[in-house]
Amino acid sequence: MSLFDSIIGQTDTWTIENDSSINFGDYVHVESRFTEILGTRFPRRVLTDGPPLSIPETLKEQLTWQASPAVDPRNLVPSPHHIFHHITKSMAETLHRISELQRDVSHRPSLLLTGPTGCGKTTIVKTGCFLANEPCIELTFSGDTTLADFFHRTEVIRESGEASTVTMLGPAIQAMLHGYKLLINEINMLPPDLLSALTQAMDTGYLIVSGTEMGNIEIEVHEQFGVIATANPDYVGTTELGRAFQRRFGWGLGMIPMDFLPANEEVTAVLAEFNRQPITKALELRADRSVVKRLVSVTAQLREHSDFGPTLLDRLSTRTLVHWLTLGHTTGLPLADVAERAVLSTVPKELVEGIVDLIRQALGRLKASASEIIPNALLDVMLTGDAPTDGHAIALPDNTEVMANTKIMDRPSGSRVRLADGQHVHIYVETNRPPKISLSASSSDDNQDVSTIRRTLRDQHGINLASELGHLPSAESALPCLTSSSWHALRLAQGTLIAGHPVFLRGPTGCGKSALARTIGRLWNLSVVEFSLTGETSKADLTATRKLDAGITTWSVQAFLEAARDGKFVIVNEYNLAYPDVHSIINGLFDKAQSIRLPNGQSVQAHKNFRLVATGFPEGPGVKPLNEGVENRFGAVIHMDYPCPEDELAILNFVGGNKIDPALLNSAVELVSTGRSIMSGTWNTDNDHPLNNVPADLSGAAADRTGLTTAELLALVRASADTEAFVGSLRHGVLDGSENDVRPVLEATLTGYGLV
Ligand SMILES: Nc1ncnc2c1ncn2[C@@H]1O[C@H](COP(=O)(O)OP(=O)(O)OP(=O)(O)O)[C@@H](O)[C@H]1O
Ligand SMILES: [Mg+2]
Structure with missing residues (x-):
């Protein structure tokens, strides 16, 4: 189940x-x-x-x-x-x-x-x-x-x-x-x-x-x-x-x-829509009319606002109001916080502050529900307790069990393969589908992970078995630990997904977007299918392609649509590298009917357990704007970024255990953070810092080498046995392949941070 x-x-x-x-x-x-x-x-x-x-x-x-x-x-x-x-x-x-x-x-x-x-x-x-x-x-x-x-x-x-x-x-x-x-x-x-x-x-x-x-x-x-x-x-x-x-x-x-409803009607409409949602019924959530009134009224004010209106008209829809209210219920966060973190994250920077101020003035600390009692079902699945404080990293809750349905007990058609430890694996080869495996019924270890068996078969027998779409993400592919910002982002995403709405995680490369998505899949013990889009991705890639089968044209559902139909937890990376019309093909999956129609007339229905987390960059090469309708269907667009230096240090210390000198980890974090702020334009060029004494093009080129992503830093820590190895790899990472004129600057910078 x-x-x-x-x-x-x-x-x-x-x-x-x-x-x-x-x-x-x-x-x-x-x-x-x-x-x-x-x-x-x-x-x-x-x-x-x-x-x-x-x-x-x-x-x-x-x-x-x-x-x-x-x-x-x-x-x-x-x-x-x-x-x-x-x-x-x-x-x-x-x-x-x-x-x-x-x-x-x-x-x-x-x-x-x-x-x-x-x-x-x-x-x-x-x-x-x-x-x-x-x-x-x-x-x-x-x-x-x-x-x-x-x-x-x-x-x-x-x-x-x-x-x-x-x-x-x-x-x-x-x-x-x-x-x-x-x-x-x-x-x-x-x-x-x-x-x-x-x-x-x-x-x-x-x-x-x-x-x-x-x-x-x-x-x-x-x-x-x-x-x-x-x-x-x-x-x-x-x-x-x-x-x-x-x-x-x-x-x-x-x-x-058509346009949005007049405010008094929109209140009734939002309440009606909220109340009919499965999550509302299942958790017996109660929407408070006066709360909805205040939400609708600030929304109306914003849509009509002379500065903010044009931007917000295509973001703050009636659909958004339902999402906003729902997220207020599932996370228990003040509604203004929900707006700032999940609703307004795509609003241009120069406008956000003004909009958030206006919402805070209107809503204060208002919550979706006055009741402090959280339904037990939510407590069981959401991150609970307190978020880590700044500069601290905590372990992930350990509630991952081995996925069910991976074991199929004795079926006569299976072949037995003996493992080195004496256990037997049964492999069932079937036509038109990938083989299934199970451990022999007499196996002592009931909870053995299928991925372990697969690895053993690869190592010992040279068999690499294909499998159906979907797997439990490995611990290594998930977040290693949680800091304040990832804890909040994760919880917000959980609250959206629980309610059945898709999530968009937006942030720079290597800041942990996909890892966060996998972490949710892992915490919830779900079968995860992960894709990446590119500028080449076509509408057909997301839906179905023509196939000639014994002379008959059939439409073969592509992996993405199959995953939606079969109720998988789908992660789609680099969502906004595809052209804007590509995603709109699947808009129907997020409408009430949750289905799309193939050219042969066949309608494909999304399974009610289908969940989508898309990840993307706010800017960068190949990034395309998302169509407004596509963006509006996300129950939350969550902004992520590299952790602040003290959180990043906490993460590296958490992963590195005691094997690397914390002082040097700290230096590495400072080096990286300087690089990132030069690249993002937030660096103060008046600072007394050696990189301010070289020409701007050189410091820019140096920043490009030193501004590693969190993912890259983590990989360095994981791969290093001790402090010396860590500093060595870091220096290689920064220096190797650098241009001749930049190299001396890099050398000096590394030395300046004590990374020698
Ligand atoms: N008038 C309304 N009354 C109640 N709910 C509404 C209303 N308008 C929008 N909604 C909410 O927004 C959701 C989306 O509505 P719908 O798909 O019909 O919008 P749309 O105008 O077709 O949007 P798009 O242009 O993005 O396709 C509805 O399922 C409902 O929850
Ligand atoms: Mg529509």
């Missing part, structure tokens, strides 16, 4: 007994045949087993897709889990507008909802479809998608050696044929050719499909087909919503601009 199962429960807490039990509030009322919105009745679509009048069975068979939909349209109506449950007045007005436009079948109107990230566009569309009982297909366009994938696919199927061509209809054609709504998020990120193919069909009402088994054909688009798109105008990686869009969306007729 996973840790998340034990906290949040194994049953799906989103379950609603039946649709009628949803209370939408005062403005919307649903019956089976109609929905009443702000006093107007709109009929709901009638979806039955089949069409009202039947046709001969044989004809139906002959007509195949022309006569019957591939899926029961009733299953395409958004589920109650994916819609709003509380609809405020402004939301009802938007829904009223959508419903009126949709009612006019003769217009076949396409809708475009625009507005800032996290204002509820996607969810309101689904709520509208639910209210109207309209089947709705949400498309995700991956980079590997061709036009043909979404519009039609011709597959060659070999039956008894003979090739035949069968037309398979992509999800977009299904919607056009049978009259469903197509929901396309971030439509302004769509490649232009896809957009024009889509709008061609919308404009003419006909779709041309070439090369089917009937030849080239024309299909009349179903009256009830409609495109509903959402867009965040002017976000990173988007194209401008110019006139072409306007024209296609009916000269503004179908344009529905």
